[in-house]
Amino acid sequence: MIDIHKFRPTMVYTIYIASTPEKVWEALTSAEFSRKYFFGNALEVDPRVGGAYVVRQPDGSVHINGEVVECEPPRKLTVTFNVNWPALIEKLGPTLVSYEIEPAGEVVRLTVTEAHDRPIEDDILSGGRQGWPAILSSLKSLMETGQALSIKMEPPQKMLAALKRLGIQTP
Amino acid sequence: MSSKPDFVYVTFIRTTPERLWTALTTPEFIRQYWFGMHCESDWKPGSPWKLVFADGRLADAGEIVEADPPQRLVIKWRNEWNAEMRAEGYSLCTFQIESVPDASRQAVKLSITHAIERTESKFIEAVSGGWPRIISNLKSLLETGSVVLPPKAA
Numbered sequence A: 001m002i003d004i005h006k007f008r009p010t011m012v013y014t015i016y017i018a019s020t021p022e023k024v025w026e027a028l029t030s031a032e033f034s035r036k037y038f039f040g041n042a043l044e045v046d047p048r049v050g051g052a053y054v055v056r057q058p059d060g061s062v063h064i065n066g067e068v069v070e071c072e073p074p075r076k077l078t079v080t081f082n083v084n085w086p087a088l089i090e091k092l093g094p095t096l097v098s099y100e101i102e103p104a105g106e107v108v109r110l111t112v113t114e115a116h117d118r119p120i121e122d123d124i125l126s127g128g129r130q131g132w133p134a135i136l137s138s139l140k141s142l143m144e145t146g147q148a149l150s151i152k153m154e155p156p157q158k159m160l161a162a163l164k165r166l167g168i169q170t171p
Numbered sequence B: 001m002s003s004k005p006d007f008v009y010v011t012f013i014r015t016t017p018e019r020l021w022t023a024l025t026t027p028e029f030i031r032q033y034w035f036g037m038h039c040e041s042d043w044k045p046g047s048p049w050k051l052v053f054a055d056g057r058l059a060d061a062g063e064i065v066e067a068d069p070p071q072r073l074v075i076k077w078r079n080e081w082n083a084e085m086r087a088e089g090y091s092l093c094t095f096q097i098e099s100v101p102d103a104s105r106q107a108v109k110l111s112i113t114h115a116i117e118r119t120e121s122k123f124i125e126a127v128s129g130g131w132p133r134i135i136s137n138l139k140s141l142l143e144t145g146s147v148v149l150p151p152k153a154a
Helices: A021-029 A031-037 A088-092 A122-145 A157-165 B017-025 B027-033 B122-144
Strands: A008-017 A042-045 A052-056 A062-072 A076-080 A095-104 A107-116 B007-013 B038-040 B048-052 B058-068 B072-079 B091-100 B107-116
Touching (some): A008 A122, A021 A031, A021 A042, A021 A095, A031 A122, A122 B007, B027 B122, B091 B122, B107 B122
Antiparallel strands (some): A042 A052, A076 A095, A095 A107, B007 B107
Protein backbone atom coordinates (compact mmCIF):
# COMPACT_ATOMS: atom_id res chain seq x y z
CA MET A 1 0.00 0.00 0.00
CA ILE A 2 1.24 3.47 -0.87
CA ASP A 3 2.57 5.58 2.01
CA ILE A 4 1.48 9.06 0.98
CA HIS A 5 3.81 10.66 3.53
CA LYS A 6 6.81 9.60 1.46
CA PHE A 7 5.61 11.77 -1.44
CA ARG A 8 6.64 15.37 -2.03
CA PRO A 9 4.69 17.76 -4.28
CA THR A 10 6.29 18.63 -7.63
CA MET A 11 3.34 20.57 -8.99
CA VAL A 12 0.43 22.35 -7.29
CA TYR A 13 -2.26 23.95 -9.44
CA THR A 14 -5.14 25.94 -8.00
CA ILE A 15 -8.17 27.06 -9.99
CA TYR A 16 -11.48 28.58 -8.95
CA ILE A 17 -14.60 27.27 -10.68
CA ALA A 18 -18.15 28.63 -10.54
CA SER A 19 -19.76 25.36 -9.58
CA THR A 20 -20.53 23.16 -6.57
CA PRO A 21 -18.21 20.62 -4.92
CA GLU A 22 -20.61 17.81 -5.92
CA LYS A 23 -20.59 18.80 -9.60
CA VAL A 24 -16.81 19.17 -9.66
CA TRP A 25 -16.44 15.75 -7.99
CA GLU A 26 -18.69 14.27 -10.66
CA ALA A 27 -16.68 15.88 -13.45
CA LEU A 28 -13.44 14.50 -12.00
CA THR A 29 -14.76 10.95 -11.70
CA SER A 30 -17.02 10.50 -14.71
CA ALA A 31 -16.09 9.05 -18.10
CA GLU A 32 -18.74 11.09 -19.90
CA PHE A 33 -17.47 14.40 -18.49
CA SER A 34 -13.78 13.60 -18.80
CA ARG A 35 -14.05 12.77 -22.49
CA LYS A 36 -14.98 16.40 -23.01
CA TYR A 37 -12.18 18.11 -21.07
CA PHE A 38 -9.41 15.46 -20.84
CA PHE A 39 -8.27 15.29 -24.50
CA GLY A 40 -11.00 12.73 -25.35
CA ASN A 41 -9.77 10.35 -22.65
CA ALA A 42 -12.28 8.59 -20.40
CA LEU A 43 -11.77 8.43 -16.62
CA GLU A 44 -12.99 5.18 -15.09
CA VAL A 45 -12.96 5.34 -11.31
CA ASP A 46 -14.16 2.86 -8.72
CA PRO A 47 -14.63 5.42 -5.96
CA ARG A 48 -13.39 3.54 -2.92
CA VAL A 49 -9.94 3.04 -1.37
CA GLY A 50 -8.23 0.33 -3.40
CA GLY A 51 -10.59 0.86 -6.34
CA ALA A 52 -9.19 1.13 -9.85
CA TYR A 53 -8.44 4.53 -11.41
CA VAL A 54 -7.97 4.17 -15.14
CA VAL A 55 -7.72 6.71 -17.97
CA ARG A 56 -8.61 5.15 -21.28
CA GLN A 57 -7.76 6.68 -24.66
CA PRO A 58 -10.40 7.08 -27.38
CA ASP A 59 -9.17 3.88 -29.06
CA GLY A 60 -9.89 1.95 -25.84
CA SER A 61 -6.27 1.46 -24.78
CA VAL A 62 -5.23 2.29 -21.21
CA HIS A 63 -3.19 5.50 -20.94
CA ILE A 64 -3.07 5.87 -17.14
CA ASN A 65 -3.26 3.02 -14.66
CA GLY A 66 -3.77 3.65 -11.00
CA GLU A 67 -5.54 3.04 -7.75
CA VAL A 68 -7.61 5.13 -5.36
CA VAL A 69 -5.61 5.93 -2.20
CA GLU A 70 -7.96 8.41 -0.49
CA CYS A 71 -11.63 8.89 -1.30
CA GLU A 72 -13.73 11.44 0.59
CA PRO A 73 -16.50 12.67 -1.73
CA PRO A 74 -16.95 15.45 -2.62
CA ARG A 75 -13.78 16.88 -0.97
CA LYS A 76 -10.76 14.78 -1.66
CA LEU A 77 -9.61 12.17 -4.11
CA THR A 78 -6.04 10.88 -4.11
CA VAL A 79 -4.90 8.34 -6.67
CA THR A 80 -1.80 6.74 -8.07
CA PHE A 81 -1.57 8.02 -11.61
CA ASN A 82 0.92 6.02 -13.63
CA VAL A 83 1.31 6.41 -17.36
CA ASN A 84 1.06 2.97 -18.88
CA TRP A 85 4.56 2.76 -20.42
CA PRO A 86 6.87 -0.19 -19.73
CA ALA A 87 9.49 0.31 -16.96
CA LEU A 88 8.08 3.72 -15.95
CA ILE A 89 7.15 2.80 -12.37
CA GLU A 90 10.28 0.72 -11.95
CA LYS A 91 12.52 3.63 -12.94
CA LEU A 92 10.59 6.64 -11.61
CA GLY A 93 8.34 5.25 -8.90
CA PRO A 94 4.60 5.86 -8.77
CA THR A 95 3.02 9.26 -9.35
CA LEU A 96 0.48 10.45 -6.81
CA VAL A 97 -2.23 12.90 -7.84
CA SER A 98 -4.57 14.48 -5.36
CA TYR A 99 -7.67 16.53 -6.11
CA GLU A 100 -8.88 18.76 -3.28
CA ILE A 101 -12.26 20.39 -3.72
CA GLU A 102 -13.01 23.16 -1.23
CA PRO A 103 -15.90 25.58 -1.06
CA ALA A 104 -14.79 29.21 -1.61
CA GLY A 105 -17.91 31.19 -0.77
CA GLU A 106 -20.46 30.07 -3.34
CA VAL A 107 -17.89 28.59 -5.69
CA VAL A 108 -15.19 25.94 -5.65
CA ARG A 109 -11.42 26.06 -5.19
CA LEU A 110 -9.91 23.01 -6.87
CA THR A 111 -6.30 22.21 -6.02
CA VAL A 112 -4.54 19.47 -7.97
CA THR A 113 -1.21 18.25 -6.63
CA GLU A 114 1.20 15.93 -8.38
CA ALA A 115 3.72 14.25 -6.08
CA HIS A 116 6.61 11.77 -6.23
CA ASP A 117 8.50 9.70 -3.69
CA ARG A 118 11.95 10.46 -5.15
CA PRO A 119 13.60 13.35 -7.01
CA ILE A 120 12.46 13.56 -10.62
CA GLU A 121 14.16 15.60 -13.37
CA ASP A 122 12.44 18.84 -14.41
CA ASP A 123 12.32 17.61 -18.03
CA ILE A 124 10.19 14.64 -16.97
CA LEU A 125 7.97 16.83 -14.78
CA SER A 126 7.46 19.16 -17.75
CA GLY A 127 4.88 16.73 -19.18
CA GLY A 128 2.52 17.17 -16.25
CA ARG A 129 3.32 20.85 -15.94
CA GLN A 130 2.18 21.25 -19.54
CA GLY A 131 -0.82 18.90 -19.35
CA TRP A 132 -2.57 19.82 -16.10
CA PRO A 133 -3.20 23.53 -16.87
CA ALA A 134 -4.77 22.53 -20.19
CA ILE A 135 -6.97 19.82 -18.65
CA LEU A 136 -8.10 21.99 -15.75
CA SER A 137 -8.67 25.11 -17.88
CA SER A 138 -10.81 22.99 -20.16
CA LEU A 139 -12.73 21.58 -17.17
CA LYS A 140 -13.42 25.14 -15.92
CA SER A 141 -14.68 26.23 -19.35
CA LEU A 142 -16.90 23.14 -19.55
CA MET A 143 -18.46 23.76 -16.14
CA GLU A 144 -18.91 27.51 -16.60
CA THR A 145 -19.88 27.75 -20.28
CA GLY A 146 -21.08 24.25 -21.15
CA GLN A 147 -18.28 23.90 -23.68
CA ALA A 148 -14.85 22.46 -23.01
CA LEU A 149 -11.75 23.81 -24.76
CA SER A 150 -10.35 21.21 -27.14
CA ILE A 151 -6.76 22.30 -27.20
CA LYS A 152 -4.42 20.58 -29.57
CA MET A 153 -1.45 19.79 -27.35
CA GLU A 154 2.00 19.21 -28.74
CA PRO A 155 3.55 16.03 -27.33
CA PRO A 156 5.83 17.02 -24.43
CA GLN A 157 9.13 16.63 -26.29
CA LYS A 158 11.47 17.31 -23.35
CA MET A 159 9.68 14.71 -21.27
CA LEU A 160 9.74 12.09 -24.02
CA ALA A 161 13.46 12.69 -24.67
CA ALA A 162 14.26 12.42 -20.95
CA LEU A 163 12.28 9.16 -20.61
CA LYS A 164 14.10 7.73 -23.62
CA ARG A 165 17.46 8.55 -21.96
CA LEU A 166 16.31 6.53 -18.94
CA GLY A 167 15.38 3.58 -21.13
CA ILE A 168 11.63 4.01 -20.75
CA GLN A 169 9.85 3.16 -23.97
CA THR A 170 7.20 5.60 -25.11
CA PRO A 171 4.83 5.20 -28.06
CA MET B 1 17.10 22.47 -10.79
CA SER B 2 16.35 26.06 -9.78
CA SER B 3 16.41 26.89 -6.08
CA LYS B 4 14.60 30.14 -6.74
CA PRO B 5 10.95 30.39 -5.70
CA ASP B 6 9.60 31.39 -9.12
CA PHE B 7 5.84 31.19 -9.47
CA VAL B 8 4.58 29.93 -12.80
CA TYR B 9 0.90 29.87 -13.75
CA VAL B 10 -0.43 28.71 -17.10
CA THR B 11 -4.03 28.96 -18.17
CA PHE B 12 -5.97 28.51 -21.38
CA ILE B 13 -8.77 30.96 -22.16
CA ARG B 14 -11.33 31.02 -24.95
CA THR B 15 -10.56 34.51 -26.25
CA THR B 16 -8.23 36.26 -28.71
CA PRO B 17 -4.70 37.51 -27.92
CA GLU B 18 -5.87 41.09 -28.57
CA ARG B 19 -8.81 40.81 -26.18
CA LEU B 20 -6.62 39.30 -23.49
CA TRP B 21 -4.01 42.06 -23.92
CA THR B 22 -6.77 44.67 -23.55
CA ALA B 23 -8.06 42.92 -20.41
CA LEU B 24 -4.56 42.93 -18.91
CA THR B 25 -3.83 46.60 -19.64
CA THR B 26 -7.12 48.52 -19.30
CA PRO B 27 -7.95 49.92 -15.81
CA GLU B 28 -11.77 49.59 -16.20
CA PHE B 29 -11.35 45.93 -17.10
CA ILE B 30 -8.69 45.21 -14.47
CA ARG B 31 -10.91 46.52 -11.64
CA GLN B 32 -13.50 43.86 -12.47
CA TYR B 33 -11.24 40.85 -12.02
CA TRP B 34 -8.52 42.19 -9.71
CA PHE B 35 -10.75 42.72 -6.64
CA GLY B 36 -11.25 46.43 -7.29
CA MET B 37 -7.55 47.15 -7.83
CA HIS B 38 -6.25 48.59 -11.07
CA CYS B 39 -2.97 49.21 -12.89
CA GLU B 40 -1.73 52.56 -14.15
CA SER B 41 0.75 52.72 -16.99
CA ASP B 42 1.06 53.71 -20.62
CA TRP B 43 2.55 50.21 -21.12
CA LYS B 44 5.62 51.40 -23.02
CA PRO B 45 9.09 50.03 -22.22
CA GLY B 46 10.77 52.24 -19.64
CA SER B 47 7.48 53.76 -18.42
CA PRO B 48 6.43 53.59 -14.77
CA TRP B 49 3.82 51.06 -13.66
CA LYS B 50 1.61 51.08 -10.55
CA LEU B 51 -0.92 48.72 -8.97
CA VAL B 52 -3.43 50.72 -6.92
CA PHE B 53 -6.00 49.68 -4.27
CA ALA B 54 -9.67 50.58 -4.76
CA ASP B 55 -9.26 53.39 -2.21
CA GLY B 56 -6.39 54.90 -4.17
CA ARG B 57 -3.51 53.73 -1.94
CA LEU B 58 -0.42 52.46 -3.71
CA ALA B 59 -0.06 48.67 -3.55
CA ASP B 60 2.87 47.84 -5.85
CA ALA B 61 5.07 49.81 -8.25
CA GLY B 62 7.72 49.37 -10.89
CA GLU B 63 8.44 49.74 -14.56
CA ILE B 64 7.52 48.24 -17.91
CA VAL B 65 10.56 46.31 -19.13
CA GLU B 66 9.16 44.82 -22.35
CA ALA B 67 5.87 45.37 -24.14
CA ASP B 68 5.14 43.54 -27.38
CA PRO B 69 1.36 43.56 -27.82
CA PRO B 70 -0.40 41.24 -27.86
CA GLN B 71 2.28 38.59 -27.12
CA ARG B 72 4.58 39.61 -24.31
CA LEU B 73 4.62 41.94 -21.35
CA VAL B 74 7.38 42.11 -18.74
CA ILE B 75 7.05 44.24 -15.61
CA LYS B 76 9.67 45.08 -13.01
CA TRP B 77 7.52 44.90 -9.87
CA ARG B 78 8.01 45.67 -6.18
CA ASN B 79 5.51 45.56 -3.35
CA GLU B 80 5.16 48.99 -1.71
CA TRP B 81 2.66 48.62 1.14
CA ASN B 82 4.35 45.88 3.22
CA ALA B 83 7.78 46.75 4.65
CA GLU B 84 9.10 43.17 4.67
CA MET B 85 8.03 42.47 1.08
CA ARG B 86 9.23 45.88 -0.09
CA ALA B 87 12.67 45.15 1.34
CA GLU B 88 12.98 42.06 -0.87
CA GLY B 89 13.38 44.38 -3.84
CA TYR B 90 12.17 44.08 -7.39
CA SER B 91 10.65 41.00 -8.97
CA LEU B 92 10.13 40.36 -12.65
CA CYS B 93 6.69 39.39 -13.91
CA THR B 94 6.43 38.03 -17.44
CA PHE B 95 3.16 37.52 -19.31
CA GLN B 96 3.37 35.39 -22.45
CA ILE B 97 0.28 35.15 -24.69
CA GLU B 98 0.12 32.52 -27.43
CA SER B 99 -2.67 31.52 -29.80
CA VAL B 100 -3.49 27.84 -29.58
CA PRO B 101 -5.57 25.82 -31.99
CA ASP B 102 -8.97 25.07 -30.45
CA ALA B 103 -11.45 22.82 -32.18
CA SER B 104 -14.33 25.28 -32.06
CA ARG B 105 -13.03 28.82 -31.67
CA GLN B 106 -9.80 30.51 -30.90
CA ALA B 107 -8.15 29.98 -27.54
CA VAL B 108 -5.03 31.48 -26.01
CA LYS B 109 -2.40 30.17 -23.64
CA LEU B 110 -1.44 32.70 -20.98
CA SER B 111 1.78 31.95 -19.11
CA ILE B 112 2.70 34.09 -16.12
CA THR B 113 6.14 33.77 -14.54
CA HIS B 114 6.77 35.81 -11.42
CA ALA B 115 10.40 35.59 -10.31
CA ILE B 116 12.74 37.21 -7.83
CA GLU B 117 16.50 36.87 -7.30
CA ARG B 118 16.28 35.37 -3.81
CA THR B 119 16.23 31.82 -2.44
CA GLU B 120 13.13 32.58 -0.34
CA SER B 121 10.52 35.26 -0.84
CA LYS B 122 7.48 36.28 1.16
CA PHE B 123 6.43 38.33 -1.85
CA ILE B 124 6.44 35.38 -4.25
CA GLU B 125 4.60 33.32 -1.62
CA ALA B 126 1.95 36.05 -1.46
CA VAL B 127 1.50 36.35 -5.23
CA SER B 128 1.37 32.55 -5.51
CA GLY B 129 -1.93 32.71 -3.64
CA GLY B 130 -3.13 35.79 -5.49
CA TRP B 131 -2.51 34.85 -9.12
CA PRO B 132 -4.82 31.79 -9.27
CA ARG B 133 -7.64 33.95 -7.86
CA ILE B 134 -7.04 36.86 -10.24
CA ILE B 135 -6.55 34.68 -13.32
CA SER B 136 -9.54 32.44 -12.52
CA ASN B 137 -11.56 35.66 -12.33
CA LEU B 138 -10.10 36.94 -15.62
CA LYS B 139 -10.87 33.67 -17.42
CA SER B 140 -14.47 33.59 -16.15
CA LEU B 141 -14.94 37.28 -17.04
CA LEU B 142 -13.73 36.77 -20.63
CA GLU B 143 -15.64 33.51 -21.16
CA THR B 144 -18.90 34.17 -19.29
CA GLY B 145 -19.09 37.93 -18.65
CA SER B 146 -18.87 37.45 -14.86
CA VAL B 147 -16.04 36.88 -12.43
CA VAL B 148 -15.98 33.70 -10.34
CA LEU B 149 -14.91 35.26 -7.02
CA PRO B 150 -16.89 38.25 -5.72
CA PRO B 151 -15.12 41.66 -5.49
CA LYS B 152 -14.79 41.79 -1.71
CA ALA B 153 -13.03 38.43 -1.40
CA ALA B 154 -9.50 39.84 -1.77
